[in-house]
Amino acid sequence: MKKLCSLFVLVALVISVGTLSATPGWKPTKTIELVAPANPGGGWDMLCRVVQKTLVDEKLVEKNVIVVNKPGGGGAVGWKYLEGKKGQGEFLAATSTLLMLNNLLGSSDLTYKNFNPIAMLQAEWIAVAVKADSPHKGINDLLTAIKANPSAVPIGVGPTLGNNDHLVFLSLAKNFGIDPKTIKFIVYPGAGGEIVPAVLGDHVKATVIGLGEVLEQHRAGKMRVLGITADKELEFLPGVKTFKNQGIDLIFPHWRGLIAAPGLKPEQIAYWDDVFSKMVETKTWKDQISKLGWTNFYQSSSVHTKYLTEQTEVFNDLLTTVGLKK
Amino acid sequence: MSKNLFSGLLAAGVGLAYFITALLLPEQMMGDRLGPKVFPLIVGAAAILAGAGLSFFEIWKKSTRKDEVDFGFKTERDVWVKIAVLTVAGIFYGLSIDFLGFILATTAIMLVATLLINKGHLKQNITVSVLFSIVSYLGFGIALQLSLPRGLIENLLPF
Amino acid sequence: MQEIFANLALGFETAFTLTNIIWVFIGGVLGTIIGMLPGLGPATGVAILIPITFGMNPATALITMCAVYYGAMFGGSRASIMINTPGDAASIVSCFDGYPMTKQGRAGAALAISAIASFIGGMIGMIFLIFLTQPIANAALKFGPAEMFSLMMFALVATISLSEGSILKGIIAITFGLMLSTIGLDALTGITRFTYGIRSLEDSIDFLVIIIGVYAITEVYKNFRDLDTVYNLDAKSIGKVAITKQEFKQSIGPMLRATPLGFFVGVLPGMGATIATFMDYAMEKSISKHPEKFGKGAIEGLAGPESANNACSCGAMVPLLTLGIPGSGTTAVMLGALTLIGVRPGPLLFAQHPDIAWGVIASMLLGNIILILINLPMAIPLVQLLRIPNRLMLPSVFGLAILGTYFLNYSSFDFILVMITAILGFLFSKIDLPIPPMVLALILGGTTEQTFRNSMVLSDGSLSILFQKPLSAVFLVLAAVSLLYALIKRRKKAA
DSSP states (O other), rough: OOHHHHHHHHHHHHHHHHHHHHHHHHHOOOOEEEEEETTSSSSSHHHHHHHHHHHHHTOOOOOOOEEEEEGGGGGGHHHHHHHTTOTTTOOOOEHHHHHHHHTTSSSSOOOOGEEEEEEEEEEEEEEEEEETTOSOSHHHHHHHHHHOGGOOOOOOOOOOOSSSHHHHHHHHHHHOOOOOOOOEEEEOTTTTHHHHHHHTSSSSSEEEEHHHHHHHHHHHHSSSEEEEEEOOOTTTTTTTBBBBTTTOOOOOOEEEEEEEOOOOOHHHHHHHHHHHHTTTTTTHHHHHHHHOOOOEEEEHHHHHHHHHHHHHHHHHHHHHHHOOOO | HHHHHHHHHHHHHHHHHHHHHHHOOOOBBBBBBSSSHHHHHHHHHHHHHHHHHHHHHHHHTSSSOOOOOOOOOOTTHHHHHHHHHHHHHHHHHHHHHHOOHHHHHHHHHHHHHHHHSSSSHHHHHHHHHHHHHHHHHHIIIIIOOOOOOOGGGGGGGOO | OHHHHHHHHHHHHHHOHHHHHHHHHHHHHHHHHHSSTTTTTTHHHHHHHHHTTTTTTTTHHHHHHHHHHHHHHHHHHHHHHSSSSSSSSGGGHHHHHHHHHHHHTHHHHHHHHHHHHHHHHHHHHHHHHHHHHHHHHHHHOOOOHHHHHHHHHHHHHHHHHTSSHHHHHHHHHHHHHHHHOOOOTTTTTTEESSEEETGGGGGGHHHHHIIIIIIIIIHHGGGGGGGGGOOOTOOOOTGGOOOOHHHHHHHHHHHHHHHHHHHHHHHSSOOOHHHHHHHHHHHHHHHOOOGGGGGGOOOHHHHHHHHHHHHHHHHHHHHHHHHHHOHHHHHHHHHHHHHHTTTOTTHHHHHHHHHHHHHHHHHHHHHHHHHHHHHHHHHHHHHGGSSSSSHHHHHHHHHHHHHHHHHHHOOOHHHHHHHHHHHHHHHHTTTTOHHEEEHHHHHEEEEEHHHHHHHHHTSSSTTHHHSSSHHHHHHHHHHHHHHHHHHHHHHHHOO
């Protein structure tokens, strides 16, 4: 069996190498546009800009690369723009779990099937954090307090309910035996920029948020990260336990990646697979993402497509369990 | 009808339509206890009250001088014709820009606007329109690197 | 105290290199130009710069971005004064008296005072930033949802006093603005509201589209009646970009009052220069001895808000420098750009990178001086543009408005919105329904609703939270007082 497997891999390798070298190959013929379906400053925007910087600095592409911000509709505006660029390999857009979530929650009819998934690039772990002088030392302390009196423990979340962060906290609560309906969520559409001051000003008792947003606060001793959704302790964040270490079985990467316009030819996808597999190994890329508190999480086009198929199922179940989807 | 009465009735009418729509909104969602409905209901009610109040005062103190509303649909007909043309041109610009491209669409709408407002100076108008679109394309599309559609004449552009 | 001066000296050492001064100059000019155009604001300006900053050292990069931010603040009001078309939301207020001044042939004075007021607001704001950063950052943390909501109510009520005529009409205008702000996806739950089946509306209405409609395009329509008039300009005074002693005396009080107000509003998370400028204008009008001149070319009505606007952008730097969190859309972009070039601002920025933190502060002082040196001479050719006859000026304003609309979201649907709101703006002017309260309500509507809902969640549905929090109660009382004051003043006038 093992032998058969390796034979398969070998054959696949030969074929893929063969196609790479045999076909004339495709190269971008005009300016490459990275579409960030959000305003400048957010996660998607940062991903596009880091990719732009790496591609340019490491000379991985020959054409000019620009970032285009198309905010709106929880990403839908930018993705719709990409959908209209049928067959043009020069257009890539940032994507994340939100593409699935929006569809599953019924606010958008777009799915990954409308596009060509190109790569998953990074994951940002989600953290639960409190103010430094909070009595809660671990996630279980916080959840115990919520269980006792949910009204006294408001949780800050943003930019909307039903996003990854919200979903993580609901699953934590569910795991702990808390009725998700009783939790008091205070929603901040300005996300981190509003949530961090709200925690520091004691207006909410805890927040569930992307790790990057509270990393510097944690290091400065202003806030404390109670736990993260990672599978193991992070190198750059010693002493902070995962939820799994604290007895709650929840691993949840908030990944981001890139999709391309629909109707691409295999050689166009192969071109990007080649570029991005090289890009994630560069020093520029690794430096940048560690500064942002992100983790390298590369999947090539085909692996990513398969992953998306599985994850859609997983998310569907999760949303139903926590009661966001009926 | 006086200006105040018109404004009052308008507010009451719009407010009522808004209020009724708000009533049809779903009650609440998980983790959101007040729901998306309460704030619009308050706003709608405020509009109805303010509108009704304004209309009421206006009818009540009828003796004061009249400030009649006049939109000038008849007296300023040519103004309204110009507005109508520009409105259609503006909407058409939005719909056609991806197909025509930034330069063609902008030249076209500037031609419409200048021909409408600056009658009888054809040469001047053409110059202004062409210059306006090319200079703005060079400034925004090339210098500032905003992504502007090139459209139909994509392959003819030297830049 | 000594420590502060030592640090400042370090800052100047970092900032005063030839490269930095050149970049401040370039950034300032670029920002001024971008700020002038409707639809392109400081956030876009900074975003455009990001690729250029890749190769810079962090201090130079941040200094350049600040210069763009500042330049946009200076430039934002140019278009308001010249063609009644605000370059961004914060310069709407500059239209109120700036444009009437232009019509009276005082464009030179208006442009001069706007640059001077921006300069003074910026300089005093910087002094606050140097000496008061920490205490003010801590004070701002006290603002929870209830305090924010009450502040919003105060700001909205205060705009009623901006316009003449019935108070009820002002309230109607506010409710219209709030209604517009609820259209689209509800930020908190993701439910669509008031879209009546139109998908494009789900994305909410971009208030900048409405501003372009009701100011720029409506202004073009209003001018259709007298197409052949050139602005009534005195040929001699046209090139004169200066103010008289008398005008300066009138403006100095408003400028000094506006600066602390603007600065503090800028520090609050999620607040912007728009609310600061509106509140300051309302304040100036209500304490003025001749409020009837406001809106008809009162120089005080232009000077105060201009200072507030620039002081506000100093204030917005406080959360960025002390906590590493963005206080405005523009500072969010700056934060991102800094991360890309290797500095992640956080609570330790002053401790770990004092050269950068203080270098930026020093460069902002420098930038302010350079910007006024750019802006005063730049006003001279700008004023000459007013010689263009109306029949060529109007199509150009219309064209700029169209381009601005496109640059906002590249959306076809926005053109339908902008054309409809332009007509509505024209109709509203015919029934004397005031536009400013409606626009402010539209801008603040989202935050108003969100803070109201969050307050109610926090208090388990009891309105008493708004009165129990002392700061919140103060704002509500202020709101009530300003409403009463407006009522009494109108009674007196009527009698």
